[in-house]
Amino acid sequence: MAKSSEANEMSFLDHLEELRWHLIRSTLAVVIIGSVAFLMKDFIFDTVIFGPKKPDFPTYGVFCKLSKMLGFSEAFCGTEPIFRVQSRVMAGQFSAHIWTSIWAGFIVGFPYVLYEMWKFISPGLYEKERKNSRGFIFVASFLFFLGVLFGYYVVAPLSINFLGSYTVSKEVFNDIDLSSYISTVRASVIACGLIFELPIIIFFLTKVGLVTPEILRKYRKIALVIVLILSAVITPPDVASQIVVAVPILILYQISIYISKVVLKREAKKASKNVRSS
Template sequence: MAKDKEVNEMSFLDHLEELRWHLIRSTLVVVILGSVAFLMRGFIFDTVIFGPKQMSFPTYRLFCDIATYLGFDSAFCADKLPFTIQNRTMAGQFSAHIWTSIWAGFIVGFPYVLYELWKFISPGLYEKERKNSRGFILIASLLFFMGALFGYYVVAPLSINFLGTYQVSKEVLNEIDISSFIATVRASVIACGILFELPILIFFLTKVGLVTPEILKKYRKIALVIVLILSAVITPPDVASQIIVAVPVLVLYQISIYISKVVLKREAKKTGKNVRSG
């Protein structure tokens, strides 16, 4: 009743106004953090963005050591990647600096963005639902950062190593535009960060009755095929790299099935209590 009363007290325009202020505060934090990143140009670009272009990058060293231990030749043991990064437009580097700083602000400020989102959604939940979801921001933030790190240290370097060395002919040189290179790193980091939110998504979809463990199990084989296809697209053409990318996603999918089961069991217990009390 308290929830219904609280929701009814606010009109549609009031909700829009509330949402507007949440968005303003989130944007302000992202801009502030982005401004800090803008001032840290050397670290952001030389160390972070262009790190996967250097063969001294930890991922390349690890795969090189593994290949050497197994007695295989590997492209990861090369001295350098055979491509250059260039700028083709007058404002290209300045634009790349600004947008990279903004995205860096978003990634670092992701927990606060979640916090503002939660503040907007939580008044529409029952007290028990709010209590059961107290760890939402922490867990979702941890999953996002785990995914971002996986994207940066696994997906991004594998993609750059493969795409940067791929040639249809020796007549064609790989001279990659700075915006294209940054987009590859950014997409790998943010896409994996969002992908790792799968357990959170399944939790809420199960709560509203759109997903069940049976549905997830039924389409597990299809999900496996999709994951393997995506792994083959974003990694070099070898089985080991594809497995490295695919395994964490499949583990997340299995965890999601378990989470869906737990949610349904809790809902069943609540229903049972309500029936007995009635």
């Protein structure tokens, strides 16, 4: 089946013009949502951004009980703030307010940004490919938000608790700069959101023939080592915290292998049908 006639008739400049409008609409969506986030300063900062810093953050209660059950240290059972956050630049708080609002606009508006990207790409696909990818936006958005929640409720608190309380000497006090603190929370959230897109990435890489289940199984041990190193870097140096971070990523890797296997089976069925019809 031929691709859409509109996609065939459009010139290179037409494609650039189409891409420009998709980018403009995506940017407008981020700006509009970011403007709303800008007006919700108290909620965004006091509740969301500084939530993982507070001792009553729900994650710390769960990890406190888990640490006691497993007999590890009770580092998550503190009752006092771990450190203070300060701003040493004249426009530091205003700049943090603007950029945090923009990132909030991107996170909340991610499904629409993905939708605009899909609208640009989909006309170049075959009709069957578009039908088979109808749930792409929903699945990709679900995985992204799942990763964001994992980053916010697991990775960010672990990183903040460990890095904020780590000391080399009693003579040194941990007064963390505002931009450094926000970048830690933002990196944890965005990175996990993108990492959780692994099954989607493997799906498309398998479709274009760059990845197979055999390749993924072959390098599974290497992937395991990379995941353990990553979890050791971004979490406190105790076994329980590293396992909490590593397990979901390994599950995603295993799911990706299964997805790659399913895609290859479907491609093999299509190829056999085409051979029979010819």
